[in-house]
Amino acid sequence: MNDKANSFFESLWSMSSLILVAMLIIFIFLRMQSKKKKARQDLLNGIISGDKVITVGGIIGVVMSVKENTMFLKVSEGVNIEISRDAVYMIMKSDNQNI
Numbered sequence: 001m002n003d004k005a006n007s008f009f010e011s012l013w014s015m016s017s018l019i020l021v022a023m024l025i026i027f028i029f030l031r032m033q034s035k036k037k038k039a040r041q042d043l044l045n046g047i048i049s050g051d052k053v054i055t056v057g058g059i060i061g062v063v064m065s066v067k068e069n070t071m072f073l074k075v076s077e078g079v080n081i082e083i084s085r086d087a088v089y090m091i092m093k094s095d096n097q098n099i
Contacts, residue, residue: 044085047071052092055083060092 047053051063053073061073064080071088072080 043091044088047085047088047091054089054092055087056089057087059083 047063047066049063049065052060053063054060055073059073059075059081061075061081064072064074066085070082070084072082074080
């Protein structure tokens, strides 16, 4: 009977260890995702008029004005387009390097 009890506790211990490791991996994954989401939101909230941006579609332009959910980009002389704020991929420095 003692062997059965030891076997039961060993299997219980190994199962709980496995569950604990799985929970740790899930926690780390969710933490990384939340940090990426916060960094993206900070990027979008930091856009101001005059910033040079690249959209997810590859359009490069200068921000002319920013609204709550959209912004106007000057993509060429006399060509302004309105895009969603979420369409911004990155903000560029004046020397064409990523921020």
